Amino acid sequence: MYRAPVEEIAHTLKSVAGLRKALEAGRFGDLGEDLVDAILAEAGRFATDQIAPLNEIGDTHGAVLEDAAVTTPPGWKELYRNWIDGGWNGLTGPEEFGGQGLPMLLSVAALEMWNSGSLAFGIGPTLTMGAVEALEKHATDELKARYLEQLVTGEWMGTMNLTEPQAGSDLNALKARAEPVGDGTYRIFGQKIYITYGEHDFTDNIIHLVLARLPDAPAGTRGISLFLVPKFFVGDDGSLGARNDVFCSGLEHKLGIHASPTCTMIYGDGKFGDQPGAIGWLIGEENRGLACMFTMMNNARLAVGMQGVAIAETAYQKALAYARERTQGRAPGFKGEGMSPIIEHPDVARMLMTMKALTQGARAICYSCAEALDMARVSEGDEAKAWAERASLITPIAKAFATDIGMEVASLGVQVHGGMGFIEETGAARYLRDARIAPIYEGTNGIQAIDLVMRKLPLSGGDTVKALISDFKADAEAARASNAPRLDGVAEHLDAAIADLETATAYLQLAISEGRQTDALAGATPYLRLFGLTATAAMLARGALADIDAPEADGRAALAKFAAISLAPETAGLCVTITTGADSLEAAQAALA
Amino acid sequence: MYRAPVEEIAHTLKSVAGLRKALEAGRFGDLGEDLVDAILAEAGRFATDQIAPLNEIGDTHGAVLEDAAVTTPPGWKELYRNWIDGGWNGLTGPEEFGGQGLPMLLSVAALEMWNSGSLAFGIGPTLTMGAVEALEKHATDELKARYLEQLVTGEWMGTMNLTEPQAGSDLNALKARAEPVGDGTYRIFGQKIYITYGEHDFTDNIIHLVLARLPDAPAGTRGISLFLVPKFFVGDDGSLGARNDVFCSGLEHKLGIHASPTCTMIYGDGKFGDQPGAIGWLIGEENRGLACMFTMMNNARLAVGMQGVAIAETAYQKALAYARERTQGRAPGFKGEGMSPIIEHPDVARMLMTMKALTQGARAICYSCAEALDMARVSEGDEAKAWAERASLITPIAKAFATDIGMEVASLGVQVHGGMGFIEETGAARYLRDARIAPIYEGTNGIQAIDLVMRKLPLSGGDTVKALISDFKADAEAARASNAPRLDGVAEHLDAAIADLETATAYLQLAISEGRQTDALAGATPYLRLFGLTATAAMLARGALADIDAPEADGRAALAKFAAISLAPETAGLCVTITTGADSLEAAQAALA
Structure with a gap:
């Protein structure tokens, strides 16, 4: 059963997505780390104790339509009531309408936990929050007065x-x-x-x-x-x-x-x-109307990205618990009696580490997107514009990379369970079924990739993407400068991934500026994956470096190293495909049609 | 609805998996191409007209247990009866017990079609065929006399x-x-x-x-x-x-x-x-008993590989049909009125080509495994040993690569359908659900990868794997020598993939010989993928070269080019991970435990 990973979430918010720096600089008013920690802990308890236990009945019972009325599964109505009574719907809502006006960073962390508890539950309030934002920005005062408060509290x-x-x-x-x-x-x-x-x-x-x-x-x-x-x-x-x-x-x-x-x-x-x-x-x-709707949609895209992170986290937890318990065979070097827990087998460990690293990478990317949204809101002038553009750049990556890895991780989770994974009662297959929607809705991941390449790479003449890549370079530099033996090799592999990202970025920017639309479009999806993997490696390194001297950071350093060495090298092939693949796609496309 | 791709299957059998050469050399007695073609066409009709239409009710109704008796879905009992009446169960069975003694090459092609019609149907007879083989090889004459004929005909x-x-x-x-x-x-x-x-x-x-x-x-x-x-x-x-x-x-x-x-x-x-x-x-x-059981299991592994190919083929056909019909937006260069069929959008075409190339690659790999089994049976001495070892080498790749891409292709198929893909009635999601078992049963894909690395790479001191790689080199050389403009770039990309395969092979062989078990085991799954991708690129080139001058071969050449340029480059990253990743896995594994 899911347990909210509050400590990891807090670390990612504070040390990877810059929440600590922002708090220390007073960017979020008098909000302090203590309150942040308290809110995260409380949200974690709600997700763990109240939402997650109702996920299975939600799946097996489902929503039922009769005479144009829909009944939600047993216990779900009460769950929603408890959830809004806890004030969770209004976390980021405007204070004048009963919201708490907290940063998006807290909102996405909470969203992750609700969705880990149950994707089917978490998606509902996401739409309400989008409606709140659209009304707040675009509706008349009269409409706001009539509808906004009840939407902020979740009463409607x-x-x-x-x-x-x-x-x-x-x-x-x-x-x-x-x-x-x-x-x-x-x-x-x-x-x-x-x-x-x-x-x-x-x-x-x-x-x-x-x-x-x-x-x-x-x-x-x-x-x-x-x-x-x-x-x-x-x-x-x-x-x-x-x-x-x-x-x-x-x-x-x-x-x-x-x-x-x-x-x-x-x-x-x-x-x-x-x-x-x-x-x-x-x-x-x-x-x-479309402009108004986009206000809703951009937030919804990040929220769906959180669904990818959320389902990946749950699937990982379940697979990890199973792999620790289930014994089969004898792993190399195993010194215990009888059979080893399967986690000791290198191939099972590889699956679990892949799951964990991808989950953590997607989390860091999504939280960084929320950071940019928050900073844009509390900044002015050029700074605000730069943050807003950064949010705009990261949004499609957050949505598509996180939901793609949601599927990948959920599928690995099934695999770790072996035959049990295919049995519905185990629950691992349910995560896979649930995860499959996220790459589709709120703009398919193909649409996200096209948005990234065609609309986001050109932002500020390319300076927006350049600035983000510079941050990754700083991460690589910091890893190198740390001389931490536990990060041995990380800087070099990160350098290679970043070089691939730069090569591919330059290629696509040139294609766009020369009007070679098909060349740009053909490479869009591999490019988004390349971006996500590089960001994963960079941000895991950043997270590990934040407390590299603490003994409890062993796990983070090991994860960063694994991501750099075992996941990031995929960028090499992606770069080749992006920069040389369009021709082959066009020929093949002609053969398909 | 599925239509058996008889022409593509025949081409792969004859020109990629060597059936034509074997027939011409008389290796399969008086079996000729005409009979092969007739059998394939008839099997295609049965799968298309009789099995596929019962797949949906099979899924929605399912098998039902009552009082220790199991009832199959409506129409399924009659389907099975028609199928054995057609003589399909005994295709490769021993002639003295009522079988037709045909080559495995025909059997795997037929198996593919049964399983494309319905995975849930196709898996049943697979077990019977395994039982036939185990009895034929290991049972007493009395047991054979009592049971074999009914198992060969499918009566039991x-x-x-x-x-x-x-x-x-x-x-x-x-x-x-x-x-x-x-x-x-x-x-x-x-x-x-x-x-x-x-x-x-x-x-x-x-x-x-x-x-x-x-x-x-x-x-x-x-x-x-x-x-x-x-x-x-x-x-x-x-x-x-x-x-x-x-x-x-x-x-x-x-x-x-x-x-x-x-x-x-x-x-x-x-x-x-x-x-x-x-x-x-x-x-x-x-x-x-285990040795006897392995007789069954090896065949079952290839048969499950065919399930991966089968579900990928069906998922591809469905997605292709949808992408031709569904219109959304305007693709670059689209000259028609109104919205384009989505197949015109480069990102959708990329998904479809990926599906098709992976399917065709997995098919070629599995058929090549059957070729090796057949040739081992009809050969003697060193030749027989070499073919048997080749079959042994390819079996885990056939099983794991084909079932992994079965999932990948089925998932892409859902994605091509957009929102419709998540709706059960569409059927695309059913393929994904069905596909998920194949990487698990008959030895998980992790077990296959370990088998490949630990037991198959050392065969004949490494000569077995070397010989297979030499065949890939010959494919690259032939692509280069052809000077076919439609294969421009294929040889170079294939060279690169083969070089990665050789590097990784040498690394793993050294690790094994030096007793560095964890190093070898950690790289097993990425290595199997690397092998499968390289084989895909090589075999698609081989298939394209077989009729490169025929105008109707445009599609095959385009597919080979796409595979070489857009899929094979993934080998670069895999090679890095295999040769440098074990350390990072061990550290990470320690952090997990």
Whole structure:
């Protein structure tokens, strides 16, 4: 069973993602390490004691739809109630609406723990938090006054309605319509699919944020507007009124995260109300809905990255516990009686170390993304811009690398269990099933890679990526300068990975500037992996160096060394593929078509 | 829906795995290409038209246990009957017992197709074929006369009973007992788990091959004997008599292959018969059961490798069809109206080409293993020994590489489908669930890698591996000599991969000869991957060169180029990890424990 790795999380926040430095410099007001530690410990207890025990029943029971009402699994409604009563929903929410205004760094750490407890639980509040941010940034004061506090506390949940059957990754194809009523409201018509927690019994009201087109709106994404559509209308006194014309017509039967209701939502077919049309209120300007939605989406991408870290952590813990208990054969050098615990076998240890290093690397990358978001918020001018661009650069890596390794680690976890891993009751296979969604939703990992290469590498003429790579170089330099025997070889392997990253970056930047779009696109996914592996090696070294003289840091140093020597060398092949592979892909593509 | 790729299979058999050369040299008697083609076409039709359509109900319905009897999904019993009526079970079986005595090359090609139709169906007959081989090689004439013909025709099925809860990979820990009755039979007692098709309604009788210990047998694997234990006793006239004291007490609830009953088998608890003890007959010599079982297991390993190829092929076909139909966005250079088919997007094409190249590589490796088995059978003296050792060398690569890429390809298949991939009804997720077992059973892939490094590299003082690598060099040389523009760059990249393979091989051989066991074991899994990738690149080049001047070979050349440039470069990093990684693993292992 999962136990929140609070100590490791705190170390990564403070010593890798720069939380300690920021606290010491007073960047987060009077927030201090003591409070941070207390919050992490409390979140860890909640995730460990309350969420994780309900994960299995969530999977086996699932969410159930009957008469357009969704019932969550036994115990889940109470779990959500306890969770919002603990104030966890409002951790980063605006203080004027009942939130605690804490840094994103704390939020992502907590998100990791909720999702380790249960991915199907953790994904729900993520959408609410996105809705809060979109409303806070783009809604009128009246809408804020009416909806924000309940969303910040979690009394109501929020949803994000983008996808339609013909419009997944490509929102140009969106068809949902919004007709102005004349009183400032709109009537919304259309079908949305894959709506996470679109309907449920956690809260009395659900606030849908919905993309739709106004009449005569321009074609494509420049003609999309964002609307707030409550399930129940809200009176001036905050009381709930009549039902709006929106309902859930179906739940998807999914590979994993069974407890998370994935809804088909029908807007405006006349099931509720006097005349067809779900009443909605415009958020932001007409035809500028996509910009508002991106506010939600960027946060959601980092949050999904945390899901990758979270499932990897759980899968690792489970595999580690099994490998310590299960005995088979005799490992080289084993001195005990009878059979060895399988963890003693080098190949099993290799799997476990790979799991641990990838998990820790993805965690560090995601937390660094949160650091950049926080620093952008508390900075001004050029500093703010640089941090914001860094967040923007890291976001696709955080989302895609972390969710890719989530799958990889969960699959290794099954393998460590041998035959038991394929048996559902063991639970290892459940992590694999749950993990599989994260590389897909909130923008597939292919889309993230394209975003990284086409939109993020060019930021500030390439200075943004250059600055991040410089940080990795500083890590390599620090490893070299430390002369720590336990980090023997780390600097050299890190140098090699960074050189590959620089070569590939330069190649892709040139391809973009010369308009060789296919060359850039063909290398996008291998490039994102290359970036993630290099960052992993650099950040694990950074984490190890932070307390290299402490005896308890043995594990961190060993992990950093393993990452540099056994994982980072993959960058060599990736670099070759990126810089020479586009031709072969084009020929092959022609042969496929 | 799956369509058997008969043309590609035939090409790989004939031009990559040497079937044409062997046929032309008359190595397989009067078997000719026409008959081969006819058999492949007929097998393809059966798999496409009869097996594949029953795969989904197999998954959703599953096998059901009631009162120790297992019912297979609707239509499956009839499917099996049609399949044996078609003579498919006896394809390679001995002719004197009703088999057709055809080469393994045809058998693996057919196995691939059955398993592409349904992994849960294909695994059953695999066990029967193993039982046939074990009996043919090791059983007394009396046992052969009584059981072999029905097993060859498939009238009865066979099973393989190794695993016990405490004895999975490590058979030393086996506890099942066999007590001599005094009349030449034995009473078997014990529990076996994970017994594939241990109980079912396909056939009237089931022939269990069971590992157990005789009283006073030496400890460890040198004290294990193999017994034949029929579900029903067989009279001298072949009629079925009383029920033996063995039954299925439970079915596992698994991640995938739901239609394949995975049974817990109870031997000798007195449920049937006058006194407790399942009656068994010794196969081979006392205490030499493991050698007999290995006869079954080696074949089963290649057969499981075919499952990896099979599921990869199906997953690829499904993803390809989806990517041609689904439209989203506009790909660079797309000239059509509206949205492009997603196959036009370079990143989607990259996924599909990766799927196709890995599938084709794994297929070629597995078929080459079958070629070596066939050639060993029809050769004599040193030639026979060389072929047998080559089969022995390739077997762990065939099993592990093919099943690893089975997972990789199935997971990519889900990704190509986007959100649809996570929905069970789509079917892409089912392939992923089914694929997950293959890296585990018949010896985990970690065990295969260890077998490759510790037992296979030293064969004939290293000459066996050297000869195989020489073949890859010849492929590189042929690519260079061809001067085919469509293979531009292939020779160079192949050279680089082969150099990595040689470096890693030499390192591991030295480690073994110097007794540095951990160094060798730590590199085993990366080495197997390195071997598989190099073989993939070499064999795809070989396949492309076979008809490089034919216009329809565009696709094969493009695939070979893609494999060499976009997949093979991974060997560089693997080589670094193998040759420098053991230290880092040992330190990390110490930190884990």
